[in-house]
Amino acid sequence: MEIVKGLILFQGRVNGKPATILLDNGTGRTVVDTIFARQAGIQIGERAGEALTGTARIATFGTGSTVLEVPHAFTMTGELISFDLRPISQALGRQVDAVLGGDATNVMAVMLQPDRNQLSLVSSGSIELNGPDVVRLPLLTGNQVEAAINGHKVNLLIDLGYSGAVKVSEAAWKQIMGRSNVGAAEANSIAADGTVLKSRVAPGDLSIGRISSENAPIASGYVPVGASDGLIGAGFFLKGTSVVDGPARQVVLIVRREAQRPAPLP
Known part of the structure; x- marks a missing residue:
């Protein structure tokens, strides 16, 4: 690739x-x-x-x-x-x-x-990954994974056509970050149709399973229909080896020990 x-x-x-x-x-x-x-x-x-x-x-x-x-x-x-x-x-x-x-x-x-x-x-189930650095996550209905940002539970739609790491809807942003934009910077990402999407980005504490990152960049902005709270994109899954197995309803990640905490996402 x-x-x-x-x-x-x-x-x-x-x-x-x-x-x-x-x-x-x-x-x-x-x-x-x-x-x-x-x-x-x-x-x-x-x-x-x-x-x-x-x-x-x-x-x-x-x-x-x-x-x-x-x-x-x-x-x-x-x-x-x-x-x-x-x-x-x-x-x-x-x-x-x-x-x-x-x-x-x-x-x-x-x-x-x-x-x-x-x-x-x-084919589904044909990849076997084991070891202390392997993290398995259940794949929820609608190809979503459960996460927490600043202690708030969110469901994030896996979207490998989104170039960023994590982006949440405006409604979720208000719950997670509050109404203040203090500390938020402007950033752009590319959608799969070539659209440049503008958003705000602010640091947040992100936890997905036993993976956690302090001061991870959390973006806000447009999310498609079907994403309940936001997106988790290629910027997250390209941090290391990852497997998304739809029929098996699981996500498998290999995370370097030294990168599990704290490891800010790109």
Whole structure:
């Protein structure tokens, strides 16, 4: 895998044509860029509706039969959706030809090994990690994990298409940080559609299972429908080896002993 501005890219093939693919389990459907699809000989059908990505609504179109293949991992065949992915390509400075969404990632195990620049997409339950540095977390309904920020319980939606670590809704921010913005700085993150999302960031005490970080940067701002309190994104999961196994309903993390406390997130 390649990390570009906090987001995860990898190589695959769409209808036999080499493609750069963005990993984004927060996108419900796998997407192929409309221009790329036509170049790959994929039929583009009628308008299929709208996708809410970042803060924008984008018209989507159905495709004819499409084969998306990640060598040595999986092959998915069927009708996908397409829309213009040029905004994310422009934001990242890299061509993005497709987005692997939750319809694929939620039925397998996704393993990230940033120290090796390696992404593994494998069948559920096929990854066994054990040892004193292994932390296991239950995956709640809606692909959320339970956390605490400044002592307040929150449920955070796993969204690998969010480049930051933790972001909470405005309502959750008021509970966690209070109404004062003293000590908060402005920051930007990139959504999976290329939208630059502005937010406030302030330090907070974050606990997830037995992982804790003092003065972790907590952002506030837009969170998508389905995220009860906020998001936990690639900025968190790329701190070390991590596995998100949807069918097994668990998250597994390997955390370096010296990094477990206190270890501020990026």
